Amino acid sequence: AQKITQTQPGMFVQEKEAVTLDCTYDTSDPSYGLFWYKQPSSGEMIFLIYQGSYDQQNATEGRYSLNFQKARKSANLVISASQLGDSAMYFCAMRDTNTGNQFYFGTGTSLTVIP
């Protein structure tokens, strides 16, 4: 079964606008962590933001925030004030206590910021 689902293969956003990238997850473990990574064309996977299942508040890191809706099992990434440098692939990932040291990745969303 798919642990992480990203349903948007590609997204476009106007520079300076906000954009939401969708991620849903599947786990029966009450303890899990959700991660977002950015992968520019250079190939490096850059860690952006983390949300723990027990965290009471949505995670934020600068222009990145995570819209965590536990009942819906969704962990959408919100990028505010998009910049041209935000154009990249974005991957959602999850780890729970049953996966040991493994992380499950979604198939990614390609974001293009339009000037």
Place this chain on the structure above:
Amino acid sequence: DAMVIQNPRYQVTQFGKPVTLSCSQTLNHNVMYWYQQKSSQAPKLLFHYYDKDFNNEADTPDNFQSRRPNTSFCFLDIRSPGLGDAAMYLCATSRGIAGATDTQYFGPGTRLTVL
């Protein structure tokens, strides 16, 4: 700065000619991972080490081997590269702490071309 380093960034090899990719880390993390990522796909875990304990994914071909001589270094050996092994190879590390809060940090990747 603490980081994950991969060398070389680009590697060209011939069909069937063994190749070794290297990864080092200054984060002093217990876990090191090797992923294979083909174009427009999610990273695929090949194997990982928790300290010296080796964990092979069930579907990782025997053509791929790994060594971790010490905490800082990990190598990926491809014994007889085929055209289908051309991909980006990503090394990652994590602390290996219990629970779901562990975060993976990636190196810049090695892009392998097989001629």
